[in-house]
Amino acid sequence: GENVEQHPSTLSVQEGDSAVIKCTYSDSASNYFPWYKQELGKGPQLIIDIRSNVGEKKDQRIAVTLNKTAKHFSLHITETQPEDSAVYFCAASKNAGAQKLVFGQGTRLTINP
Amino acid sequence: GAVVSQHPSWVICKSGTSVKIECRSLDFQATTMFWYRQFPKQSLMLMATSNEGSKATYEQGVEKDKFLINHASLTLSTLTVTSAHPEDSSFYICSARGQERFSNQPQHFGDGTRLSIL
Numbered sequence: 001g002e003n004v005e006q007h008p009s010t011l012s013v014q015e016g017d018s019a020v021i022k023c024t025y026s027d028s029a030s031n032y033f034p035w036y037k038q039e040l041g042k043g044p045q046l047i048i049d050i051r052s053n054v055g056e057k058k059d060q061r062i063a064v065t066l067n068k069t070a071k072h073f074s075l076h077i078t079e080t081q082p083e084d085s086a087v088y089f090c091a092a093s094k095n096a097g098a099q100k101l102v103f104g105q106g107t108r109l110t111i112n113p
Numbered sequence: 114g115a116v117v118s119q120h121p122s123w124v125i126c127k128s129g130t131s132v133k134i135e136c137r138s139l140d141f142q143a144t145t146m147f148w149y150r151q152f153p154k155q156s157l158m159l160m161a162t163s164n165e166g167s168k169a170t171y172e173q174g175v176e177k178d179k180f181l182i183n184h185a186s187l188t189l190s191t192l193t194v195t196s197a198h199p200e201d202s203s204f205y206i207c208s209a210r211g212q213e214r215f216s217n218q219p220q221h222f223g224d225g226t227r228l229s230i231l
Contacts, residue, residue, distance in 0.1 A: 034219060043119070043206050043222035044157070089156060098145060098162045098170065099210070101220055105156050 002027040006104025023090035030092040119223025136207030142187035143209035
């Protein structure tokens with residue numbers, strides 16, 4: 001089955017700097033890759049997603065890149081702000097059956113003022 | 114955006130009690146809902162997939178008689194933890210996905226239920 005690896009597990013950056021979180025997946029049939037932000041005591045919130053027919057997607061300060069050949073995708077947050085501090089999860093799924101998401105292990109991002 | 118409501122947000126009860134958690138999609142019809150369990154500082158673990166009007170599909174190692182799932186309508190799924198014991202204490206989260214059959218649709222998550230069994 002699919003396996004998603006996420007790195008780093010923790011990341012600390014200065015406010016205003018950029019943060020990058022990387023994920024790799026194992027199943028070449030996966031074609032949908034969302035990123036979720038989870039704040040303490042809350043459920044995950046979808047922040048951006050990308051499908052396999054696109055190499056990059058951007059939404060204001062957040063961007064995601066996908067390299068299908070290498071089977072990895074990355075989340076880029078620019079001009080980080082204290083409210084970006086949270087746990088971020090990547091996930092992968094394929095357009096078959098229940099379209100279950102397989103999650104990475106999560107990255108705890110801390111923005112230092 | 115899509116809103117998923119989960120209730121209750123926190124429940125504390127005695128060992129042996131059964132606890133029901135509700136998951137509602139408020140502004141869209143969800144053909145499929147998912148139930149996850151999350152331990153502190155860990156990722157989400159899928160417990161089961163619930164399709165409206167049919168039996169849930171459980172992941173390997175999840176006891177279906179322990180975790181009863183009902184998806185009676187396109188906007189409501191329930192998870193009942195039967196005869197709960199302290200080891201069932203965890204953060205339970207549901208998600209819902211819309212009806213488009215031929216392309217991946219985003220899963221939208223509720224805010225979770227923290228279950229504490231004394």
